[in-house]
Each structure stands twice: as C-alpha cells, then as structure tokens.
Amino acid sequence: xxxxxxxxxxxxxxxxxxxxxxxxxxxxxxxxxxxxxxxxxxxxxxxxxxxxxxxxxxxxxxxxxxxxxxxxxxxxxxxxxxxxxxxxxxxxxxxxxxxxxxxxx
Amino acid sequence: xxxxxxxxxxxxxxxxxxxxxxxxxxxxxxxxxxxxxxxxxxxxxxxxxxxxxxxxxxxxxxxxxxxxxxxxxxxxxxxxxxxxxxxxxxxxxxxxxxxxxxxxxxxxxxxxxxxxxxxxxxxxxxxxxxxxxxxxxxxxxxxxxxxxxxxxxxxxxxxxx
Numbered sequence: 001x002x003x004x005x006x007x008x009x010x011x012x013x014x015x016x017x018x019x020x021x022x023x024x025x026x027x028x029x030x031x032x033x034x035x036x037x038x039x040x041x042x043x044x045x046x047x048x049x050x051x052x053x054x055x056x057x058x059x060x061x062x063x064x065x066x067x068x069x070x071x072x073x074x075x076x077x078x079x080x081x082x083x084x085x086x087x088x089x090x091x092x093x094x095x096x097x098x099x100x101x102x103x104x105x
Numbered sequence: 106x107x108x109x110x111x112x113x114x115x116x117x118x119x120x121x122x123x124x125x126x127x128x129x130x131x132x133x134x135x136x137x138x139x140x141x142x143x144x145x146x147x148x149x150x151x152x153x154x155x156x157x158x159x160x161x162x163x164x165x166x167x168x169x170x171x172x173x174x175x176x177x178x179x180x181x182x183x184x185x186x187x188x189x190x191x192x193x194x195x196x197x198x199x200x201x202x203x204x205x206x207x208x209x210x211x212x213x214x215x216x217x218x219x220x221x222x223x224x225x226x227x228x229x230x231x232x233x234x235x236x237x238x239x240x241x242x243x244x245x246x247x248x249x250x251x252x253x254x255x256x257x258x259x260x261x262x263x264x265x266x
Contacts, residue, residue: 066137066216076219077216077219078219081136104134105134105208
C-alpha cells in the first residue's frame with residue numbers, strides 16, 4: 001500500500017497505483033491519473049467508459065469485462081483501444097478509481 | 106526486473122472447441138495488457154476462422170483423458186463415442202463460458218481483430234485442404250507461409266497451442 005497526492009488530495013493506493021477507496025475519486029483525480037497513464041486529456045468518450053466502469057463497480061463490486069464494457073457502454077472495441085492504448089482494461093480501471101480488473105476476458 | 110513481454114505470436118493448431126479457446130483467450134488477454142499480438146491458424150485450427158465452420162466447433166469427447174461426466178466421474182472413451190455426447194459436452198461448455206463472459210468463437214475473433222491483433226492462416230494447410238481466401242471470415246488478414254510467419258514474429262515470444 002502507498003499514499004499519493006492527486007489534485008491536492010492525499011489518497012491511499014495499491015503498490016501498482018490503483019485507488020484503495022473508490023469513494024476518494026473525483027474527475028480532477030481522474031485527470032491526473034490519466035496523465036500518468038499517458039493520456040493528456042480525458043474527452044467525452046473517455047468519460048463514457050470511466051463512468052460506465054464506475055457504475056458497474058458500484059453495482060457489482062467489480063469492474064466490467066471488456067466484452068461487457070464494449071457491449072453496454074456503446075464504445076466499441078476498436079475505439080476502446082484507441083482511447084486507452086496499451087491496455088484498456090487496466091488503464092481505464094485505474095483512471096476510474098476502481099480496483100485492477102481480475103477477469104481474463 | 107526482467108524485460109516485459111512486448112509481442113506474442115500465438116499458433117492455434119487444433120480445431121476442437123477446447124483446442125481453440127486457450128489461444129483465443131491468450132491473444133485477447135495479451136492485447137488487454139498492451140502486448141502486440143499475431144495469431145496464426147494452422148491445420149485443424151483453421152476451422153476457427155473458416156466462415157462456414159467457425160460457429161460449429163465442438164468438444165472432443167473421445168481420446169480426452171481428462172473428460173468428466175456431470176458429477177465428476179471420468180468419462181470412459183467408449184461413452185464419449187456415443188452419438189450426441191460431443192454435442193452435449195459442447196453445449197455444456199458453451200453455457201459455462203457464456204456465464205464468465207467468454208464470447209462465442211465468431212464474436213471472439215471479431216473482438217480480437219478489433220483490438221488490433223493480426224490474424225493469419227497457414228498456407229500449407231490452405232493448399233492441403235484446397236481452401237481459398239474466400240473460405241475465411243473477413244478478420245483473416247492474409248494467408249502466409251511459415252517463413253512469413255517467422256518474419257512477422259520477429260521479436261515475439263511464440264506460443265504453440
């Protein structure tokens with residue numbers, strides 16, 4: 001476990017940088033984590049993905065699989081990989097402030 | 106720390122449902138990690154990308170020593186040969202996979218292709234079975250030789266399934 005400062009707020013994170021408490025999250029924090037992941041600006045489509053992930057997490061306690069994400073959020077696989085290059089599931093989860101995905105799909 | 110894996114080449118050589126899925130799951134999983142992926146279908150593995158066959162792959166119930174019956178008892182090979190047994194095992198496996206969000210073969214191939222992975226068919230097998238590019242689903246990028254496969258796999262870890 002570690003602590004990090006994002007947007008003037010000290011938050012607890014796992015060693016690989018995922019927020020421990022999803023409730024610490026806000027959009028300003030998301031923007032700063034996104035920068036660390038190499039995404040300079042979060043646009044509407046990024047936010048669609050992030051908000052969908054947070055919604056699923058709040059309901060189920062787990063982030064969605066990529067399949068569920070692409071089917072239900074309205075962001076197709078191709079676009080998802082463009083929005084979050086080099087590992088959409090993990091990156092989007094980290095920016096969304098939810099735990100690292102556990103599924104294989 | 107050891108160097109991260111940047112690229113994998115996955116060979117899928119078997120055409121049964123349980124022969125095809127491990128390679129597909131590994132291909133998709135690699136893309137999810139940001140790893141570059143090439144998938145090479147060869148021999149009976151080609152069935153997974155042949156348009157007319159890919160929706161009808163089935164589980165091999167004969168000669169599969171790990172095959173169990175519902176309840177967990179080992180399935181004797183002769184029982185596995187009874188008509189309908191493979192269909193039943195296939196039905197069961199598909200049902201369980203759907204539960205954990207593993208897509209059917211066609212959807213999975215589309216998904217993997219959309220992630221930016223490249224999909225190839227083996228020329229030797231295509232010639233052997235008298236197939237053409239038209240027999241394949243549109244996600245197959247190209248029919249390539251073994252030599253081309255190695256060229257495309259430069260710098261990749263090669264995984265044979």
